[in-house]
Amino acid sequence: MAGFQEDVRVDKRGPTGGGEHLADTSESHNRGTVARVVRDYPLVIASVLVLAVVLGLLLAGQNGLAQWIGSIWAGAVALWVAWGMVRDLMAGHWGIDILAVTAVTATVAVGEYVAALVVVLMLTGGEALEDYAAGRARRELNALLDRTPRTARRVLDDGSVEEVPAEDVQPGELLLLRPSEVLPVDGHLEDDEAELDESSITGESLPVTRQRGENLLSGSVNGTRAILVRATSSAADSQYARIVEMVRAASESRAPVVRLADRYAVPFTVLALTIAGAAWWYWSDPVVFAEVLVVATPCPLLIAAPVAFLGGMGRAARTGVVVKDAGTLERLADVRTVAYDKTGTMTYGRPELVAVHPAPGSQWDTTAGELELLQLTASAEQYSSHVVAASVQDAARQRGLELLPAEDAQEEATNGVTATVDGRAVVVGKRLFAAEHAGHVPEAHLEPGQLAVYVSIDREFAGVVIMADQLREDARDTVVALGDLGVTDQLVLSGDAQTTVDHIATAAGLDQAWGELLPQDKVRLIRELPHRSVIMVGDGVNDAPALAVADIGIAMGGRGSTAASESADIVILTEQLGRVASAVRVGQRTMHVALQSIWIGIALSVGLMLVAATGSIPAVVGALSQEVVDLVVILNALRAIRPGRAERAALASALPSRPGEERDDR
Numbered sequence: 001m002a003g004f005q006e007d008v009r010v011d012k013r014g015p016t017g018g019g020e021h022l023a024d025t026s027e028s029h030n031r032g033t034v035a036r037v038v039r040d041y042p043l044v045i046a047s048v049l050v051l052a053v054v055l056g057l058l059l060a061g062q063n064g065l066a067q068w069i070g071s072i073w074a075g076a077v078a079l080w081v082a083w084g085m086v087r088d089l090m091a092g093h094w095g096i097d098i099l100a101v102t103a104v105t106a107t108v109a110v111g112e113y114v115a116a117l118v119v120v121l122m123l124t125g126g127e128a129l130e131d132y133a134a135g136r137a138r139r140e141l142n143a144l145l146d147r148t149p150r151t152a153r154r155v156l157d158d159g160s161v162e163e164v165p166a167e168d169v170q171p172g173e174l175l176l177l178r179p180s181e182v183l184p185v186d187g188h189l190e191d192d193e194a195e196l197d198e199s200s201i202t203g204e205s206l207p208v209t210r211q212r213g214e215n216l217l218s219g220s221v222n223g224t225r226a227i228l229v230r231a232t233s234s235a236a237d238s239q240y241a242r243i244v245e246m247v248r249a250a251s252e253s254r255a256p257v258v259r260l261a262d263r264y265a266v267p268f269t270v271l272a273l274t275i276a277g278a279a280w281w282y283w284s285d286p287v288v289f290a291e292v293l294v295v296a297t298p299c300p301l302l303i304a305a306p307v308a309f310l311g312g313m314g315r316a317a318r319t320g321v322v323v324k325d326a327g328t329l330e331r332l333a334d335v336r337t338v339a340y341d342k343t344g345t346m347t348y349g350r351p352e353l354v355a356v357h358p359a360p361g362s363q364w365d366t367t368a369g370e371l372e373l374l375q376l377t378a379s380a381e382q383y384s385s386h387v388v389a390a391s392v393q394d395a396a397r398q399r400g401l402e403l404l405p406a407e408d409a410q411e412e413a414t415n416g417v418t419a420t421v422d423g424r425a426v427v428v429g430k431r432l433f434a435a436e437h438a439g440h441v442p443e444a445h446l447e448p449g450q451l452a453v454y455v456s457i458d459r460e461f462a463g464v465v466i467m468a469d470q471l472r473e474d475a476r477d478t479v480v481a482l483g484d485l486g487v488t489d490q491l492v493l494s495g496d497a498q499t500t501v502d503h504i505a506t507a508a509g510l511d512q513a514w515g516e517l518l519p520q521d522k523v524r525l526i527r528e529l530p531h532r533s534v535i536m537v538g539d540g541v542n543d544a545p546a547l548a549v550a551d552i553g554i555a556m557g558g559r560g561s562t563a564a565s566e567s568a569d570i571v572i573l574t575e576q577l578g579r580v581a582s583a584v585r586v587g588q589r590t591m592h593v594a595l596q597s598i599w600i601g602i603a604l605s606v607g608l609m610l611v612a613a614t615g616s617i618p619a620v621v622g623a624l625s626q627e628v629v630d631l632v633v634i635l636n637a638l639r640a641i642r643p644g645r646a647e648r649a650a651l652a653s654a655l656p657s658r659p660g661e662e663r664d665d666r
Contacts, residue, residue, distance in 0.1 A: 115619030149184035195223035304597035311640035312590030332587020342494035353395035383409035
């Protein structure tokens, strides 16, 4: 880090970031909060003031004036709500506010103007109450938005550092990231090693160690030492920006189950008016009619589902699963079929070392010679851009082997690489390419899904390095967990050879697999699957059409393509396939809580209506009791933020193997 001096020049064009902005004083913060409430909820403020004035006049003995003021304000608000209801009806939407309008009108007509004001306050305050509950449920989603990096430290050619807005960073620029700072753009690590907290991106609770040249995700938090990062994207195109945009879209969505609550409007309204009319007829007293309607206002019905679904989305985001819209959670509750892509989904999507087979009878045909053969192969592969070359190098490093420098390294596209390593002429690549330099090279025996890297050293065949794309560690557990959650059909759809696809499907415990598919073939098969709803899980560009056509598309976004992430309804930000089962659990739990909250609201309202029909609940008390019902329903809906008892037991027994999974239990 001694190659530059940290002469920070702050660019005044952008907002200060990195946690260095001045904190608002408590007084200015409070003033801002009050001003925001007055601006956003003027009817709430006006209703509170009118109610206070009316109560003051009553205490002063000015009953007549109090009644005039209370009745006029209640009537004006009723007219305003009625006009909105008429506009909804003209747009083809039945409005449940007719009960509230009728209740206000009836209470004013019979002289219960204080009760009318309480109902008005409940109506006008309902939006503020829902906003508060939604904000509580959305807290985990907002955590991503609040952490959006605003500035970056750009290293100039002379070694000095200037602070610039994050949106000004361009690919290829060198950035300085101080300890505990958030990386504003995607990049490559320029230092030998760094420790970062990626929990906000991947959901993993433990810090991860990255090596020189590895990709770093924007939104990661640096560890205890400053590092240099080479930007590979702009802020707008970074991983974190895409996540934030998905979260913003998710928080503004409206689930179909909320419209289901709207459809309760007709029977609920008819029932309420029937009970109120019967009570009026039985007692011959219009006051009882008003008392019944006061407790029939449908605010719990309207608030329950949105709060539950926002809570479910927030909880999913906390575990590294971004649900793009709330309606997806409803469809998750009814999943019956899951289709998986193979490469990068059921498997890790990158070749891993299976074995090193030295040429029989050669100098490498010993345990020590086997390691030296791998070391020479990996050292030559440093000069290849092929994905297999990177995997061979990783395998050597994992076994503690030092990669040696090479001379005269040359890569022949699609064939292999030649290099002089430690004085030896090393050739690595396809069989025919190795044979050009070593004469006869026997063909290796491969299992389905394996590939061979042939090696010749000093113009003699030295051996074969066997690589394979391995089944994900949690793939089989995921299949079992989804079966326990009610998924009846699970299958693999892949463009790979049928034998390879069959091998992976069998290893995962699946008996349905289709290989050698083009993207349009996947789309056709997804549409033809009989048991709906259908999840498609994929990660590549070729999976994007299938993700879009499925009832629920889930993209493995940890290393997946942008096209797949944009086409999907859900993006899993980790390398854990088990998050698919976690998403289904969240959907089932959220749907259960949402419907339960709706029915709790209906049951409590009907119970209060029946009691009020006996004439034993004064209108003012009835109006206040409805506020208690609102609170009960909201608190129940917020339970969607937490897993239920049965869900915790399933998590503990089905997917206990990874530390990151423990986050689902908390």
